[in-house]
Amino acid sequence: MEKLLEEFSLGLFFWQTLLFGLLLFLLWKFAWKPILKAVNDREEGIKNALDAADAAKKEMQNVTADSEKLLKEARAERDALLKEARELKEGIVSEAKEQAKVEGDKMIKQAQATIESEKKAAVADIKAQVANLSLEIAEKVIKEELSDKKKQQKLVDDMLGDIKLN
Amino acid sequence: MRKTFFTRLILVGTLLLAQFTFAKEQEHKTEEHGKDLKTEIKEYISHHLKDSHDFSLFSYTKENGEHKYVGFPLPVILIDDGLKVFSSSKFHHGETVAEVDGNYYKLYHSKIYKTDAEGTITYDEEHHPTNVKPLDFSITKNVVMIIVTGLLMLWLFTSLARSYAKNGGIPTGAGRFFEPIILYIRDDIARPNIGEAKYKKYMPYLLSIFFFIWFLNIFGLTPLGINVTGNIAITFALALMTFLFTNFTGTKDYWGHQFNPLGNTMPWYAKIPLYIILVPIEILGLFIKPFSLLIRLYANMQAGHIVLMSLIGLMFIFKSWIGSPLSFGLAFAISLIEVLVALLQAYIFTMLSALYFGFASEDHHAEGHEEDPELVHL
Numbered sequence: 001m002e003k004l005l006e007e008f009s010l011g012l013f014f015w016q017t018l019l020f021g022l023l024l025f026l027l028w029k030f031a032w033k034p035i036l037k038a039v040n041d042r043e044e045g046i047k048n049a050l051d052a053a054d055a056a057k058k059e060m061q062n063v064t065a066d067s068e069k070l071l072k073e074a075r076a077e078r079d080a081l082l083k084e085a086r087e088l089k090e091g092i093v094s095e096a097k098e099q100a101k102v103e104g105d106k107m108i109k110q111a112q113a114t115i116e117s118e119k120k121a122a123v124a125d126i127k128a129q130v131a132n133l134s135l136e137i138a139e140k141v142i143k144e145e146l147s148d149k150k151k152q153q154k155l156v157d158d159m160l161g162d163i164k165l166n
Numbered sequence: 167m168r169k170t171f172f173t174r175l176i177l178v179g180t181l182l183l184a185q186f187t188f189a190k191e192q193e194h195k196t197e198e199h200g201k202d203l204k205t206e207i208k209e210y211i212s213h214h215l216k217d218s219h220d221f222s223l224f225s226y227t228k229e230n231g232e233h234k235y236v237g238f239p240l241p242v243i244l245i246d247d248g249l250k251v252f253s254s255s256k257f258h259h260g261e262t263v264a265e266v267d268g269n270y271y272k273l274y275h276s277k278i279y280k281t282d283a284e285g286t287i288t289y290d291e292e293h294h295p296t297n298v299k300p301l302d303f304s305i306t307k308n309v310v311m312i313i314v315t316g317l318l319m320l321w322l323f324t325s326l327a328r329s330y331a332k333n334g335g336i337p338t339g340a341g342r343f344f345e346p347i348i349l350y351i352r353d354d355i356a357r358p359n360i361g362e363a364k365y366k367k368y369m370p371y372l373l374s375i376f377f378f379i380w381f382l383n384i385f386g387l388t389p390l391g392i393n394v395t396g397n398i399a400i401t402f403a404l405a406l407m408t409f410l411f412t413n414f415t416g417t418k419d420y421w422g423h424q425f426n427p428l429g430n431t432m433p434w435y436a437k438i439p440l441y442i443i444l445v446p447i448e449i450l451g452l453f454i455k456p457f458s459l460l461i462r463l464y465a466n467m468q469a470g471h472i473v474l475m476s477l478i479g480l481m482f483i484f485k486s487w488i489g490s491p492l493s494f495g496l497a498f499a500i501s502l503i504e505v506l507v508a509l510l511q512a513y514i515f516t517m518l519s520a521l522y523f524g525f526a527s528e529d530h531h532a533e534g535h536e537e538d539p540e541l542v543h544l
Contacts, residue, residue: 031323
């Protein structure tokens with residue numbers, strides 16, 4: 001211990017404290033601060049870059065998922081549209097069919113009515129012609145019959161008898 | 167791979183040179199004085215371990231017996247009836263008395279004493295000089311090395327900082343070597359010991375102290391023969407800074423732990439007998455921690471230098487074909503170990519400083535979680 005104290009030099013202690021203090025200050029200010037900052041910044045930069053890459057990756061995944069979702073939606077929409085179109089088509093067709101049927105029915109009815117009226121007209125015509133023919137025939141027959149009196153009387157009697165029967 | 171080999175070659179070369187330079191010095195000294203070789207070596211080692219007032223690279227003896235020193239003198243600054251500044255060349259390496267403004271000074275065992283014109287030094291019974299020692303604020307060899315190291319660090323790390331700014335945060339050149347060390351100190355020393363919240367405050371100090379000690383330790387292994395970190399005044403100053411940093415940044419919890427180590431685990435009347443012992447121990451611990459720092463660094467560096475130089479000195483004692491190469495090999499191996507020790511001691515000093523800062527800056531006193539500070543003294 002005594003030897004240590006003997007060796008201790010106040011001057012050297014003074015210079016060491018002063019110079020080291022100065023060195024510490026200068027290094028602190030001009031070396032360690034910028035060095036530590038640069039290293040820190042670089043580490044921060046690397047971290048940020050990694051984070052950014054991660055985020056980009058996640059975003060990419062999101063985008064893929066989104067596009068897939070969109071695709072799915074589009075497909076579904078297309079299906080829906082097709083289905084609707086089919087339904088529409090079916091609807092139109094069936095409606096058209098129905099309409100056609102109704103129209104046809106109407107036409108048939110009309111035709112039937114026309115036919116009926118034509119038939120009636122024809123029948124009436126025929127009746128009239130038949131009546132005319134009958135009258136002419138009757139006239140001829142009567143003219144023949146009425147050539148003699150007896151025959152005339154008989155005719156009248158027959159006719160009268162017929163009427164009673166009717 | 168080639169580069170590493172080249173670096174290794176340089177390292178080995180430097181170490182070899184260190185030993186040869188030293189060896190040469192030894193030889194001449196012995197021849198000159200004709201003293202007992204062992205005493206001579208012992209004196210040389212103890213002289214080397216001390217600070218000196220001039221920067222001598224090596225010395226040799228001319229053919230006519232004149233002792234020649236190669237190096238340069240350093241300014242001597244004394245406070246003795248005012249400021250006295252003069253060149254250390256006036257001492258002629260302790261051989262003559264320096265006369266400044268009517269006062270006479272003599273260098274004796276690397277210390278300056280005030281003497282009379284003849285340079286008489288009086289001794290007490292234990293052979294300690296009794297002459298007056300003026301306050302010595304000289305720019306000694308160690309101070310020069312501190313300045314050199316400081317300038318080197320400033321140049322190295324400010325240029326590193328600039329290169330970061332220039333290259334967008336990517337290290338180049340020497341930065342590739344130093345950045346991992348800086349990051350290691352941050353991620354493996356400061357962060358785990360101090361904690362994520364507060365480590366930033368201490369980082370500049372930890373980095374400075376680590377590189378300062380490391381560089382000076384490495385310089386100590388060069389042929390320049392510097393022993394800065396093995397000087398008690400230096401380690402004392404460093405430990406004092408750690409001590410001041412620790413206690414000035416201490417939180418309420420830290421001081422609470424010092425004066426109330428058991429917390430609220432038992433009633434106050436039970437604490438009294440315990441605290442009579444515990445509190446003084448805790449307070450003593452405050453001083454023991456930095457004291458262990460200063461002694462550890464001092465003793466390790468001092469011991470390393472002594473071992474290395476003793477082994478080299480053995481070469482001249484053996485003077486045989488077996489002994490000398492053997493001690494040379496040993497000295498070489500120890501040199502390599504010293505390179506490791508240089509790094510290790512810087513690491514330990516930084517590590518323990520960080521640990522003490524960690525104690526000082528803890529905020530929430532976690533019972534049972536905290537390590538016992540007494541266990542940490544390695």
